[in-house]
Amino acid sequence: MSSFTIQSSAPIVITNKTPASADNVWVTIYGSLITNPGNNQTPAPGVTYYLVPPAEGQTQVVPTAVNDLPPPGPASPDGVILPSYTLAQWGSNLSLPAPAYTGDTSGNNNQQYTGRILISVGAPTQAQVSVTPTLVSVSSPSPASPQDPSTGTFYDFLEFTVQSNADGSINVDIDTSQVDAFGLPMQLQFFKDAAATQTYNVNFTGDTTAGSNQVNNLTATVGLVQGVPVTGSGIAAGSAVVSVPTGANPSSMILNLDATATASAAALTAVMAGPVGVIGVRDDIFNGTDMSNFATFIKEQSNKDYASPFMECLDAAPMRIVSPKDICENPSVSASDALSNYFNAQVDHFFLQYFTSPATPSPGVPTNGGGNTFSLQSSAFGQPLTYSGSVALQSDGSYALALADASNTDPNSYTIYYPFSTQNALADYTPVFPVAAAPSWISAAMAMESASQMIFACDAVFADNTLRGLSGAALAVQGDLENSISAAFNRGIILSDPSTWGDSTTWYPDEQPFNYWVKYWHQNGLTESGLAYAFPYDDKFGSSTNIQQSSVGNISITLSTWGSSPMPTVTLTAPASSTQGGSLQLAASVSGSGASPTGSISYFIDGCVMADVLGSTTTVPLANGQAASASFAIPALPDGAYTHTYTVTAVYSGDVNYQPAVATSTVQLTGPSGDFAVSLNPPQFPVGTNVSVTVVLPVATVAGTLALNLIDSTNAVAASVAPTTVNAATNVIAFDIPANVLSFTGTVTSDNNQIENVSSTNNLTQGQVLTGTGIPPGTTVVSFNPTTVTMSANANTDATGASTTVVSNAALVGYAIQAVYVPSDGTAALTGQINFAFQG
Known part of the structure; x- marks a missing residue:
């Protein structure tokens, strides 16, 4: 088992004030072990490790490499899912390990462990392992994905970095975050001692x-x-x-x-290491009547009902409030969506403000430029320097804010590109400046983001310092300038003098558009000291929840109250197995200590909402605490074709007496194509063709045999390729399809168009071409019954009338090629198949 050397650890103490018990609160911790080269260089990707509770009699958590997990297969849901453990399983042994010190005397090339702490209530999160040819990593649950497998539970996360110092102490850096969404109210604080009595104030x-x-x-x-x-x-x-x-x-x-x-x-007193985080009550945030209620706040601030797009699983509980960044990233959100175009006019105003229109007008070039000089101070070069410049046409035909150090101390030049391009041009908005192709270093996917999405997400042209290949001080300065400008857009102060951007009293002005999500989470009384990490650059000018200290003795995380109501017990009844493309018979009950629960149940399978087969209803009302048993259609799932074990969750909506709650179960679904993928080349062909069959086995270590079968519509084997030994996941095997795969016997009589005493009419269809003794060329099937076939032509005069073998070209009939992998270690065989129809 792969791990890394631990120098020391910082204990994590999680105080659970949620209405859920310790065995219904789950914690998953994972991160990458990277070597930081220092000097503003970008670290290379590292190995990802997740933490495992210590074995009995031990106290140290075990960092375990993700690539040590069992490989994807029929027993794994949509790929490998990172293990999650309850608070009860962690006990008092939860801690954050710091890797051994590897740096030089300046601290360069030192290891650090950096990642996320996922916390969920009701069911474990399903963080998926992503495998590429060069890297095994973890995809954290995403509110932006409508089919994320963790959708059907309550979750939130913290981000961390921990590293050792040369003197043996460790640095811990953690923040709470609403950058993607809000699910659970959490607070964070560091203490010098394990007893949590000594603060860093x-x-x-x-x-x-x-x-x-x-x-x-x-x-x-x-x-x-x-x-x-x-x-x-x-x-x-x-x-x-x-x-x-x-x-x-x-x-x-x-x-x-x-x-x-x-x-x-x-x-x-300066409060140096927390507390930070959300102190608002979860009930009030979702259902309250004052400004702590998110929907009320948005409507009050914007005079528009902007709240609905932010609610995830609205009919279920809701589970989360989703940030505008993640709403825009949802594939179902169109480029013309209001949020996707929220900052359009402000972008143009900003770039126009620092553009000097040419004396001689040019077609399409704005004539109303402000002619101002942009000036912004940054200390990223190692000392405070003022970077000044204006918007100008670049050599590639695009426009950008070009900046340089006014004192020439920093010899580098910097550009902030106009975020409109030919890739994200919209039919319903015309940018002020002529658009060109996005910079070559911006990925195709990012280039297609709207300008406003780039601002909400602080990415693409507003986070391209690494993409440009910059290093050292130039990397740091370019990033700092982009951070400041993105933050100014989100805070509504982009048109103000940049020298005032650090004054938080000027943020969120009534007369300018700003990110309402950010202002909401910075309310005093909702978050500790009004601090929050509400967008990716919220740490600019020190308004985020990020805290970092050395020699931390206690990392205190508090999961705070959801409200005064208790959480009921939800019981889910689900079958152990079913078939993809079919239905599931599900039922749930809700019981509490007081009044009979009312409300409804919503069912999810790997994050996908299931609808009632008959009424297309996604929720089932409770009657006396019971949700009637109903058959639910299995939606299109991420893998769609293979046999896997999926997670089913029943989400209780809550009512005036009870909190929302979740129950979970697993169900194995058999895919229509079996356990793995099979493909054909060519994909369609007549009988008598030599085809290439490609099989991709879902196991990391291959050792066994692989056989192929040609299966007809009755599941009878019409032809085979004998088992051959294989030792690689991907295998290409030739299959000679016989010309006589569909044959039968019958009596052929001269000058008669009927074949009698037919042995079988399985797989026959009208229009198939027949061959055999006494049958004229080109003769086809006109009709048939179980014992007689009527042909399009009479038999030849020399037909004997004796029983003869007749062959069809099998056109228009459904067949399949099935692959069977038998592991040599004696474990269960795996099968996959592809369906096709022979051509004429």
Whole structure:
């Protein structure tokens, strides 16, 4: 079993305040072990490891390589799923391991373990293992995918990075995130000690002035950084550091809120390692009546009913609220969707503001450019530098904001490309600037994103520093400039002077479009100190939940309350097996400690909603706590063709007395094509053809035999290829299809168009060509019954009348080529097949 050397670990203590018990809350931890080269170089992809609870008598979690998991096969759902373990199974042994130190004296080339902590309630998440020729990785559950296998449960995640230092201590970096969605309210805090009594807070003094957000004459502020919450005498609730001078012991700071009192040497505290996260009650976020209710907030802010697209599984509970980033990434969302075009006008206003129109008008070139110079300070080069420039035509025909360091300290030049291109041009919106092809380093998929999607996701032309092949300081500066501009769009301040972008009091202005999702999650009272990770660059100017410290003794994660109602028990009744393309007979019951539960049940299979076969209803109402047994149509599943074990979930909607809840079961579905893929070359052919049969076996280690059978519509074997030894997953085998695969005996009589005493009419159809003694060339089948075939022509005069063998060309009849793999280790055989019809 592959693992990595652990230098030390940081204990994780999860406090469960959800209405679910410890054996119904699941935790999956996985990440990549990468070597960080330092100097702003991009690390190469590393091996992915997931964590396994320690064996009995042990205390250390075990990092296990994902590629050590059993390979995909009939027993695995849609591929390999990462194991998940309950809080009860983890016990008190959950911890985050730091790999051994491998860096040089400067810390370069040091290992770090970085990934996600997935937490779910009701059923384990199904993080899928993705296999490419060069890398085995994990695809985390995605709210953007309508068929994600984790859709039918409640889940959320934290992101982490942990690494060792040369002195033996470890650095831990974790954040909570609403970048993709919100599912569970969670808080996070680090403590110096395992007992969680010693915080990392910095206590210092400073002079405050009522009505001013600047605090002067600071003392003992070592470690004070941007984004850190500040409390103390005269400090408004929800205050956080907007900016602080560089240096080891800064003497002043700017807060996001004005002081409420004037005081000298006021006692202040910087909250350095949390708590951060969502403190709002889950019930209030989904169903409340005030601004903590997401739908109410969106409508109040926008004067539009924007909330519905954000709700996932709305009829079921709902399970999650989905971010605009992930809504736009949903394949079912069109390019003309309102969110996909939300920032269009603002993009054009921004680029026009810094464009000088030519003195001589050119066709299509805007004549109303503002002629301003863009200036933005960045410290990514290693010192504060101001990058200035304007929008200009590039050599490839595109437009971009071209920037350079005004002092020439940084010799590099930088460009932020206009996000409209020929690949994402829309029929219902005309960009102000002429569009060209997207930069060559932008992938085809990203180039097709709308400009607004690029802003919500902070990707494509707003995150291309690595794609360009940049390195060192140039990589860092390009990324920092793109971070700042994307953040300014999301916060609604892109048209303001960039020197003010760090002032959080200017964010989300009423007169400009901004990302309502971001403002919602930064509300005081909903999140700790108003901090949140609501979009990918929310850490810009220190407003995110990211916390990092050395020598962490306790990583405290609190799964907070869902509301005052209890969670009932859901029981799901499902068969052990069925057939893909068929139906499942399902039933569920809900029981609680008080009143009989009302509401409804929704059924999912690997994240896909199942509909009632008869009424096309996706939900079943409860009656006395029971959901009537119903037959549900199995939807088109991600693999669609093979035999696998799938996860079925029954989601209870909740009611005024009870929380939503989930029950889960597994069912093995037999695919129409069996256990693996079979393909033919050519795909269609007449009898008597030599075809190539390609078989792709769903096992990593192949050792056994492979045989082929030609199967007719009655499942009888008409021809075979004898078993041959195979040792590779992909195999191409020749199959000579006999010309007489469809033959029968009968009595042929001269000058008569009927064949009598027919042995079998299986697989016969009208129009098939017949050959045999006494049958004229080109004769076809006109009709038949079990004992007689009527031909299109009379038999020849020399027909004997004796029993003779007649052969059909088998055209228009369904046949199949079946492959049978028999492992040499004695385990069960696997089969796959492909159906086809012979050509005439």
